[in-house]
Amino acid sequence: MMLPPSHPDQATKWENVILPPTKDLHKIDVYRQGGGYGALKKALAMKPEEVIEEVKRSNLRGRGGACFPTGLKWSFMPKAGTKAKYLCVNGDESEPGTFKDRQIFEFNPHLLIEGTLIACWAMGITAAYIYIRGEYGKWIRMLERALEDAYSNRLVGENILDSGFTTQIYIHKGAGAYICGEESSLMNSIEGDRGYPRVKPPFPAQVGLWGCPTTINNVETIANVPVIIERGAAWYAGVGSPKHPGPLLVGVSGHVNQPGVYEMPTGVPLLEIIHKWSGGVPGHKGIKAVIPGGSSTMVLRGEALEGVRMDADSLKAAGSSVGTAGLIVMDEDTDLIAVITRIAKFYYHESCGQCTPCREGTGWLWKLLTRFEAGEARMSDVALLMDVANNIEGNTICALGDAAAWPVQSMLRQFRDEFERRTVDRPDDAPVSA
Amino acid sequence: MLNENNLKRVEELKRRYPTTQALTLPVLWMVQEQEGYVSEASMQEVAELLNVTFAHVLGVVTFYTMFHTKPVGRHHIEVCTNVSCMLRGSEKIMSHLEHRLGVKCGETTPDKKVTLNETECLGACGYAPMLAIGEAYHEHLTPDKVDRLLEGLS
Numbered sequence: 022m023m024l025p026p027s028h029p030d031q032a033t034k035w036e037n038v039i040l041p042p043t044k045d046l047h048k049i050d051v052y053r054q055g056g057g058y059g060a061l062k063k064a065l066a067m068k069p070e071e072v073i074e075e076v077k078r079s080n081l082r083g084r085g086g087a088c089f090p091t092g093l094k095w096s097f098m099p100k101a102g103t104k105a106k107y108l109c110v111n112g113d114e115s116e117p118g119t120f121k122d123r124q125i126f127e128f129n130p131h132l133l134i135e136g137t138l139i140a141c142w143a144m145g146i147t148a149a150y151i152y153i154r155g156e157y158g159k160w161i162r163m164l165e166r167a168l169e170d171a172y173s174n175r176l177v178g179e180n181i182l183d184s185g186f187t188t189q190i191y192i193h194k195g196a197g198a199y200i201c202g203e204e205s206s207l208m209n210s211i212e213g214d215r216g217y218p219r220v221k222p223p224f225p226a227q228v229g230l231w232g233c234p235t236t237i238n239n240v241e242t243i244a245n246v247p248v249i250i251e252r253g254a255a256w257y258a259g260v261g262s263p264k265h266p267g268p269l270l271v272g273v274s275g276h277v278n279q280p281g282v283y284e285m286p287t288g289v290p291l292l293e294i295i296h297k298w299s300g301g302v303p304g305h306k307g308i309k310a311v312i313p314g315g316s317s318t319m320v321l322r323g324e325a326l327e328g329v330r331m332d333a334d335s336l337k338a339a340g341s342s343v344g345t346a347g348l349i350v351m352d353e354d355t356d357l358i359a360v361i362t363r364i365a366k367f368y369y370h371e372s373c374g375q376c377t378p379c380r381e382g383t384g385w386l387w388k389l390l391t392r393f394e395a396g397e398a399r400m401s402d403v404a405l406l407m408d409v410a411n412n413i414e415g416n417t418i419c420a421l422g423d424a425a426a427w428p429v430q431s432m433l434r435q436f437r438d439e440f441e442r443r444t445v446d447r448p449d450d451a452p453v454s455a
Numbered sequence: 456m457l458n459e460n461n462l463k464r465v466e467e468l469k470r471r472y473p474t475t476q477a478l479t480l481p482v483l484w485m486v487q488e489q490e491g492y493v494s495e496a497s498m499q500e501v502a503e504l505l506n507v508t509f510a511h512v513l514g515v516v517t518f519y520t521m522f523h524t525k526p527v528g529r530h531h532i533e534v535c536t537n538v539s540c541m542l543r544g545s546e547k548i549m550s551h552l553e554h555r556l557g558v559k560c561g562e563t564t565p566d567k568k569v570t571l572n573e574t575e576c577l578g579a580c581g582y583a584p585m586l587a588i589g590e591a592y593h594e595h596l597t598p599d600k601v602d603r604l605l606e607g608l609s
């Protein structure tokens with residue numbers, strides 16, 4: 022089996038903890054020899070509240086896109102009560118530019134299983150569903166193998182490590198729908214229904230899967246949990262950016278020499294990620310634009326990357342967000358109109374159709390953009406495009422509408438001239454706005 | 456009709472979920488693995504097996520893009536054309552395939568051997584351009600590599 026890409030010498034120093042370069046780490050014996058499932062043992066000796074407190078102190082924030090503080094989310098789960106409680110581990114991984122959870126399934130599946138067990142212990146949960154996109158058949162089988170081994174080693178199921186704690190882990194296979202990564206659609210999908218998002222409130226911690234208290238966390242988020250328990254919250258909180266700490270799986274794609282998933286502390290400068298970790302831009306070309314955190318995050322101009330770091334605060338200050346840390350790099354020759362048209366087509370295709378602004382609006386965005394792509398748009402279409410995007414944003418049940426609007430809005434703000442150049446009625450002498 | 460082994464798996468699955476409706480996706484997957492696609496007759500059968508309505512099953516099948524309601528070619532080639540793949544030349548891969556297979560995207564070859572489609576991001580963005588044939592991912596594609604892939608299809 023392949024090993025995850027190794028760390029380049031010239032970049033920020035980091036020794037991988039989520040994807041360590043250990044041969045055959047996916048095998049349970051290798052994982053246990055390296056101390057694996059030790060964090061579980063440690064957690065089971067702690068009180069559940071203490072585990073939640075430790076995760077809170079670590080400042081771990083969700084890796085699924087919204088950066089929500091994980092310990093806080095866990096503390097929303099009711100402590101007492103007779104109802105069942107559930108954990109959903111979100112491995113839908115369908116945001117274009119994102120391909121990191123897949124590395125965890127492949128290289129370190131037991132870390133995910135161990136994290137799932139610790140999360141269940143902390144929240145008093147007796148059943149967890151790991152939801153994985155249907156296209157990941159190969160990776161589903163890898164995780165299934167690991168889970169079988171964990172069951173036969175009595176690490177999952179009845180009376181785990183003789184602690185008296187019992188919990189089950191099940192894998193649920195999706196069937197091709199980006200929307201099912203949205204947490205409430207994901208629950209509908211596990212319930213065997215179409216993946217329509219639910220109106221919030223009520224929030225999943227009160228009314229989730231089958232009406233029961235539920236927590237939803239991303240795969241990478243859960244994989245961080247054993248690391249926190251093993252090394253302690255203080256260690257974890259000191260890694261990378263203080264307000265958004267920890268190791269981060271950054272997926273780099275597009276115009277770089279060595280695309281791939283790299284584990285690094287949060288807060289590494291984007292330019293270092295591009296030039297040091299990913300080998301720079303082919304042909305030493307300039308960078309026209311980047312999308313920092315998956316296709317729904319706001320685009321940034323290449324010239325504006327100086328000082329911008331891969332963490333929640335720095336990217337927010339730069340006018341974007343960290344999202345899933347899927348960094349898409351576009352060189353100076355990129356046709357950005359073609360790029361945004363393709364992104365818009367994706368959201369149009371993936372809109373579940375429940376809310377009118379999203380169902381209709383995503384289609385209009387795409388159709389308008391095809392006019393620009395064909396050089397048939399009019400100057401008035403530039404404003405119309407922004408108007409349509411603005412009318413989707415904030416007007417839908419789930420954030421897919423926002424995810425469709427943000428890339429268009431930001432592309433218009435950052436590269437308005439590119440749009441104007443593709444119109445039929447732009448006066449020749451008109452100054453191109455910047 | 457689900458074979459005996461699959462019916463046994465259904466019984467096991469019932470222990471994993473508090474409702475039978477929750478088995479809709481897993482059971483549809485079994486049907487598709489067994490039959491290659493999900494026919495109306497199968498949907499009816501799934502509805503009876505899980506004690507849900509036919510309309511529910513139909514609604515689910517049509518919502519998720521991976522369920523096929525019609526047989527597809529023996530090999531289903533799906534080329535990712537989303538942004539990261541596009542930046543690495545997925546268009547060239549698609550037109551090469553169209554040319555080699557003599558069909559347009561969305562069509563099946565007359566001998567029913569290959570169906571060609573475009574697909575949304577498959578989570579292989581760093582290894583672009585890519586395509587999937589069934590569950591198998593083929594990454595870092597070049598026209599030459601595509602030719603070799605096609606030669607290998609039986």
Ligand SMILES: Cc1cc2nc3c(=O)[nH]c(=O)nc-3n(C[C@H](O)[C@H](O)[C@H](O)COP(=O)(O)O)c2cc1C
Pocket residue numbers: 082083084085086087088089091111112113114115116199200201202203204205237238239240242243419420421424
């Ligand atoms: C349209 C849409 C798609 C999403 N897709 C994913 C996904 O594939 N994986 C994921 O973990 N979160 C996804 N999310 C975010 C989830 O709703 C949720 O916030 C996340 O799983 C919570 O986990 P975290 O707190 O650990 O980040 C998506 C959200 C939206 C609105």
Ligand code: FES
Pocket residue numbers: 117118119535536537538539540541575576577578579580581583585
């Ligand atoms: S964009 Fe093609 S695999 Fe992600």
